[in-house]
Amino acid sequence: MNKIEKLQVSLHSAIKDIxxxxxxxxxxxxxxxxxxxxxxxxxxxxxxxxxxxxxxxxTEQDKGLIISYFQNAQENEIMHLDYELYSQLNQLNxxxx
Numbered sequence: 001m002n003k004i005e006k007l008q009v010s011l012h013s014a015i016k017d018i019x020x021x022x023x024x025x026x027x028x029x030x031x032x033x034x035x036x037x038x039x040x041x042x043x044x045x046x047x048x049x050x051x052x053x054x055x056x057x058x059t060e061q062d063k064g065l066i067i068s069y070f071q072n073a074q075e076n077e078i079m080h081l082d083y084e085l086y087s088q089l090n091q092l093n094x095x096x097x
Contacts (some may be wrong), residue, residue: 015050022053025063046070052083061087 001009015033019040023030029043038050048056048066056066069086 002072018057019050019053022048022057025057025068048083055087065090087093 019030019033022028022040023042028046031041031043033050034041039047040050040053041047046067048070052066055061068085068090069083071084072086073081
């Protein structure tokens, strides 16, 4: 295995570990990952960009906040509002988004 192949294996392993940690945290069943759109899919129709998953895990966001974000985005068509901004607004409003 050459250097590039080793890096690819390491990257895929890290992505899997991060997504699985996220799924444990939010009690979601991970179904699959689509690499070219960098999106992870879960049971009950949930799907999240990998960058949002990393933000959620690495900044230790409250359990369920990203679920609220997803549901609000679906109901109110606010997908243009990214998860990081949603999190900041939620903090400013004392969790009342």
